[in-house]
Amino acid sequence: MDPAELCARLIRFDTSNRGGGDAEGEREAAEFVAGLLTDVGYAPVVLESAPRRSNVVVRVPGEDRDAPGLLVHGHLDVVPADPVLWSVDPFAGEIRDGFVWGRGAVDMKDMCAMVVSVLAGWAREGRRPRRDVVVAFVADEEDNGEFGAGWLVKNHAQLFEGCAAGISESGGVSHEVEGVRLYPVGTAERGTAHMRVTASGRAGHGSRRNEENAVRRLVAAVHRVAEYEWPVQLTPTVREFLVRTSSALGVRCDLGDVPGTVERLGAAGALVASTVRNSVTPTVLSAGYKVNVIPSTAVAELDARALPGSGDDLLATVDRLLGPGVSREQLVYNPAVESPVDSPWFESMAAALRAEDPEAVVVPYCLGGGTDAKAFARLGIHGYGFSPLRVPEAGYDYRAMAHGVDERVPVAGLEFGVRVLDRFLLGC
Template sequence: MSTSPGTPDVVDLCAQLIRFDTTNRGGGSSEGEREAAEFVAARLEDAGVRPTVLEPAPRRTNVLARIPGSQPELPALLVQAHLDVVPADPAEWSVHPFSGEVRDGYVWGRGAVDMKDMAAMTIAVVAEWAATGRRPRRDIVLAFVADEEDQGEFGAHWLVTNHPQHFAGCQAAISESGGFSYHVDGTRLYPIGAAERGTSHLKLTATGRAGHGSRRNPANAVTRLVQALARISSYEHPIRLTPVVEAFLVGTGKALGVEVDLSDVDGTIARLGPAATLVENTVRNSTTPTMLQAGYKVNVIPGTATAQLDVRTLPGTVDELTATIDELLGPDVRREYLEHQPPVQAPIDSPWFTAMADAITDEDPEAVVVPYCLGGGTDAKAFSTLGIDCYGFAPLSLPVGFDYRAMAHGVDERVPVDGLRFGVRVLDRFLSR
């Protein structure tokens, strides 16, 4: 797809979006998404699409729109992208993180791959449709949302709770973290996200008997907590192969000419070489201690001690993992959820997945498309509660040696110019099907 005269170029759109500082520091502290959202809304209006702007709190702005299809009886598709970004320290960067500078074949800046690139590609496709008088076959629902980088309480989770009518008829959704090229020994893999591990943040509280630090105390809360954390940290979670991960192993092994032995998953992963990073964190659950707090004075044994765990759960394993954690904690440590977002997965034997794969191979006939499971989380966890099958599909063609997975939240985040234009072509093919 070539850009029609007068329509915005995806590179310019991406650079302009990056120049809006939409830093989300978490806990409700944010620069806000309003100016970026107003820019998006204006570009949609330029393309003849009427946007709806919604703010659950001042400056926490979301933009929604629906493009009617020529065959409205078909299931609708949701395209969702978040406008907020994580913080960036200018002192650490080669360019200012909100400069949107275009140089050396890349657009540089915070959000370049997470995920203002996808927002720009979506707007570019919609603008091209308007310029050429085209429309999609099915309704396309657009959501440019706030607060993905924190809890989503001002973005996707708020929208599905308070404005679910905007997503009526949507059967599937696409968003970040999939559809990018991944080079392995001359093979171009394109992993499409079809599942995500669940995200739970647990607070552990150990109780004991307070006392003087110089005296024997078998009911020391700190000791009880540390012993529980030691048991949790040393526990080897068992392999749990989900359908998506199994399909990844089989498809990737075949493409790379690697023996796949599903009775020895760790050995199989070791043979995948660089492709192992796409799967090694999604064959097991994980329970990672990240925060500790106890006491107020070195010679006083506190009556309580607390810790926090980052827990990631594979689809179908939530109850099993909860029981394991309870067993490892012991009798004097209790747990409570600070956040609990269950895992999600979407079918891979579906026309949606096939259409995404076809859109990629139409542009890159040597592409090997495989499903994969995201180790982290996205707004798919919110939209899936509406019964929508959510996929990670923000297509990009990346050069050999480009460490795409290090870009998100990293220093000198950038996206290839050619990759953006490839993404627009693939996205146009998919959304037009």
Template sequence: MAEDVVDLCAALLRFDTTNHGGGTSAGEREAAEFVAGHLDTVGVSASILEPAPRRSNVLARVPGTDPTLPALLVQAHLDVVPADPAEWSVPPFSGVERDGFLWGRGAVDMKDMVSMVLSVLGTWSREGRQPRRDIVLAFVADEEDQGYYGARWLVEHQRDFFDGVAAAISESGGYSYRAGPRRLYPIGTAERGTSHLRLTARGRAGHGSRRNPDNAVVHLLGALGRIAALEHPVRLTPTVRAFLERTGEALGVAVDLTDVDGTLARLGPAAALAESTVRNSTTPTVLRAGYKVNVIPGTASADVDVRTLPGTVDELMASIDAVLGPHVTREFLDEQPPVQAPIDSPWFDAMADALRAEDPEAAVVPYCMGGGTDAKAFTRLGIDCYGFAPLHLPEGYDYRAMAHGVDERVPVEGLRFGARVLDRFLSS
């Protein structure tokens, strides 16, 4: 059985758990069996649940020494996005170690976190240790699509399993980020909401050679142009406000919350962690219209990726409706609210303490994720969800380009650092 975090991660990377979206997936079954088998070996009883064939979720609970304390959920997904082998330097599911990195699809999104958790549990088993509070484990399917076979399904059909859980940790936070003279460690305490829209324009079908002022394609393009031109106002959530203030303090940069764009410009590389989360966004991504070049279609549609900050959804939708035009309607494809966890909390403090114990120079700051994770599902249970999958990253390594990118890889020493940090945090 693999025990070292690097060996565990390499083994997980060799399972093809590609999620193509739309319910089409290689499935998480083999990876789930590997995880459940490891848990069983270290004395943790695990269950595999499948809402559909091969769409596998692993649930387990590690008892703590004080059952009166609220439990902590550790949730991580087993599926990965597609990878084209022709674009990669190594086969995407080889799990090879080269130049101090483990290479493979899922190396940072997020089989690294799965392997770190399994490594910690193996250490506890060998040393006869227990955490203070119950640790609830959920290694889930389908995060890279809609979560209907994973977190969303669990929240709807296995709700009782999460009774007593007060907080959760998962991906997209706790990694080192070089910003000038300091190493920042952003911990995810918020996520923008997701309001994916479909726009449908209707007009008069006809021959492409004839004048037609009621062209659905033209109606749609006009609406998309107006939506793309919307200027969204700055809206500072508690997390983003705290990020700007604490990052400015760590870097010795003046922060003016009345001039957020100017403040971001002064933060240098650190601005990338906040620039997408000071405003809502409306990004056209998919177009559908027509079937023949000389035929004007009667309908045309587009999908728009809309991301929302807390308390702004009604205002944003009103601004979209104002520019759609009379021939275009909208409907929600998916609507998930923003996520916000407390910043000044014992959970955040414990994460920061664990990071600083392994890296005394760490400047730990909260941040808001521009996209989304399975936290959107688990927060519906009243769980405070944090992005905390710790890694120490080498200079010149672009972590934010790794997830869903070509030649995804994770530093070997970063994995070992993360396992030590998680051990400290989960033990305390």
């Protein structure tokens, strides 16, 4: 099956996820994928966590049934797109100028299409992987996974029995820096802690002095959090990224001066700049109902990201910075995850990339955000970001594509990714 055409057809299912349970199109996309797999001889199961919130899981038996299994997971939902801002219909799935255009082209219907293409090729040619490969196409990743990976892990863990590692989005994509072609593979993800903070005070008239003004308390607390300089913390993944990337680029690596090393890495440093520290970003503010009334409460929401091993310290620091009169409520807490860099899994991914691109320099990196790997980690499955693509050296900003306007993926990149995944999944 042609991966570009598959990607385009998947994009034509509007699977927009607006959050809070408001999503559409996941059932149709899931049934389409399940139908393709059934037609070539597999036996996928479609599981609905709620009406129209559909997931597809299929196990491909390997030749060595004693070898640990591998999970491949991708999400079928996408973030919404405003067609007014786009130069094409974001759900038309156009193929032109060497690209597949549309919402989800890189996040992550490209990976879903490549995986289906690989499985179809195996079925057509009568090939089997060395180990069991379990493939999951899930709902709801663009919210919190409640109807997708999180639900599968809680209610259908047996489907992933024997899987020791998993691959998914956000890794294995070429990144040209000063003539060196890097392929960062995700081996860690910062943890996610979304929180609501509420300042309490005394209601009153806006014209009168009020030392217990909830808005003032909230603004001061949020300012302290936003301006706090989080200390540098070197995780194993980030340390290896700095060492290996510096070596490839001929840059001096000083682990005692991480900011300086990141700066010397230039464009490569941008891949790691957000993952040498924790972060807390104010994103929502709400207070009051009338301009001349001081409210008794004021509320903010904060998006916190914690490096592996630092989640408790981050929360304690936020509580200290908020100060008296301000309470914290946890909305979402998904701990950070980190998988071994020195592992056969990582080496197999690197070998598959180098087989298709002999100039590939494969390095580990830490995702600043997160994926469904956090949910599957609860089953003891090591997660890796490996959705391989080779993208153009110039004129195409891959990092701006996900959730961006005019999202698109190169056709040649999809074909490259199919070859890499085929090598990796068959022989790892």
